[in-house]
Amino acid sequence: MHFIIHRGSNEIGGSCVEVKSRNSRIVIDIGVPIVTTSGKRFDFKDYRKLSREELITSKLLPNVKGLYGQDSGNKPVDGLLISHAHIDHYGLYNFVDKDIQYHLGEATHKLINLSNIFIKDRGSIEKVAPYIQDREQFNIEDFKITPFLMDHSAFDAYAFLIEADEKKLFYSGDFRSHGRKGKLFYKFLRIAPEGINVLLLEGTLIKERASSSKTFKTEEVVENEIVKVLEKHKTIVFGIASSQNIDRMVSFYKAAKRKGRLFVIDVYTANILSGIGKRTIPHPSKDYPEIKVFFPKHLCDKLKKFKRENMMFDFKQYKITRDEISKNLSNVFMMVRPSIKSYLEKIENIGAAPVIYSMWEGYMEDAENSDFIKYITKEDDSLIHRIHTSGHADVMTLKELVNCLKPDNLIPIHTLNPEMYDTHFENVRDVSDGQEIEI
Ligand SMILES: [Zn+2]
Ligand SMILES: [Zn+2]
Secondary structure, rough: OOEEEEEEOOOOOOEEEEEEEEEEEEOOOOOOOOOOOOOOOOOOOHHOOOOOHHHHHHOOOOOOOOEEEOOOOOOOOOOOOOOOOOOHHHHHHEEEEOOOOEOOOOOHHHHHHHHHHHHHOOOOOEEEEOOOOOOOOOOEEEEEEEEEEEOOOOOOOOEEEEEEOOOOEEEOOOOEOOOHHHHHHHHHHOOOOOOOOEEEEOOOOOOOOOOOOOOOOOOHHHHHHHHHHHHHHOEEEEEEOOOOOOHHHHHHHHHHOOOOOEEEHHHHHHHHHHHHOOOOOOOOOOOOOOEEEEEOOHHHHHHHHOOOOOOHHHHHEOOOOOHHHHOOHHEEEEEEEEEHHHHHHOOOOOOOOOOOEOOOOHHHOOHHHHHHHHHHHHHHHHHEEEOOOOOOOOOOHHHHHHHHOOOOEEEEEEEHHHHHHOOOOOOOOOOOOOOEEEE
C-alpha cells in the first residue's frame, strides 16, 4: 500500500490523502484551505478565473490522477471518502468527476446539502454509496474500510481504518474527547484496531508550549458559563456560533432553558437541527417548546430560489415575530450572524446588547464579524463574552490515541507544526505534500 498526502502535511485545512493498493485507489477528503500561504483567510474568489489545470499547477486542486472529469488516460479513482462536513475536508468536491462514488455519513450528506442551499451552492453530490455507519466495514475494490464515529465539533465525523495488501493505515480525521460525545473516544480506545502500520494524526493543537495536561473545557462547562451570562443581563442576549456545531447548539439551548429564556434561531439553523433527524437533538417541535424560529428575508429568498419553500413552511408554527422579540427582550437568547443585521435593525428597543461569541477567536478578526459585534454592543467591549471550546484534541488526548494504536509510523497531518510531533511522540515520520510513501 502507498499513500500521498496531497495537502495537509503542513497546514490546517485543505485535507486530501490518496491511498493506493496494488489494484485500486481511493481518496480521503477533498477540502479547501483555510488560510493562504501568506496567512490570509483563503477566499476561492481569488482563484475563480483559473482553469482546472491552472488550479492544479497552482497547487490549489490536489494533483490526483483520475479524480476530475475529462481526465483521459487515467483510470478513475475507485471512491472518495468524506470524513465530516467541514469545508476544509469536502469543499473542493465540485471539481470531482460526477461518476466517482462518495462514501460519507447520512448526516454529513444532509449538512453539505443544507450548506449548498443556504451558504454556497457547490452542486449536489450525486453518486453516493450506502451511508457509512460506525464500525460497519465496507469494501472499495481491494480496500477494506472501517469507519469509526468520533467526537468532533462537526456532527457525524469519522476516523477511518484502511486495509489493503496486508497493511493497515489509520486516518484520525478531526477529533477530540471533551465534547458532548467524548464517550465515543473512550469507547474507541477500548475497541481500537491492532497492528497499525501508519497513523495519520491530526495535530491542530500541537503548539510550542502545548501543555501535557487536559487543557480544554467540556461543553458542559461552556453551557454553565453561558448560563451565568444569561443570568447577569436583564435584556436580550445574542449568541454567535456555527449552526453546524451541534454540541454548541445543544449548549445554547440548554442554557436558555435553564434560565427560562426562549432560544431563538433562524430558519437555516432550524433546518439543521431538524435535518439531523435525532429526537434527542433540540429542534423546533412540540418536544422543545422553548425553541422559536425567525425568518430573515435573504434566507427565505434563497429557499424560494431553490423551490424549497417547504423548508420555511415546516417551521411556520414555531415562528416568532420581531414584535414578539421586542416585547420579550429579557426572555430571549437569540442566535445571530452578520448577514441578519438588517433583520435586527427593525427590532425595536434593543439598544446596546450583550453577545456571547462562541467560535474560534481568529474569526473574530474578520471585518464582517467585528463590525457586527460592534453594531450589537454599540462598541461597549464589556458586553462581549467569549465562551468557546475547541473542536480538536488536546495533546493529552492525542497521546491517548497514539498509546492505544501503537503505530509503526506516525505521520503529522492537519497541523501547522509537524516538526513538533517529535517532542510528544515516537516513530514520527515527517512527510511533505505530494510525497508518495510506501507502507
Ligand atoms: Zn479540519
Ligand atoms: Zn473538522
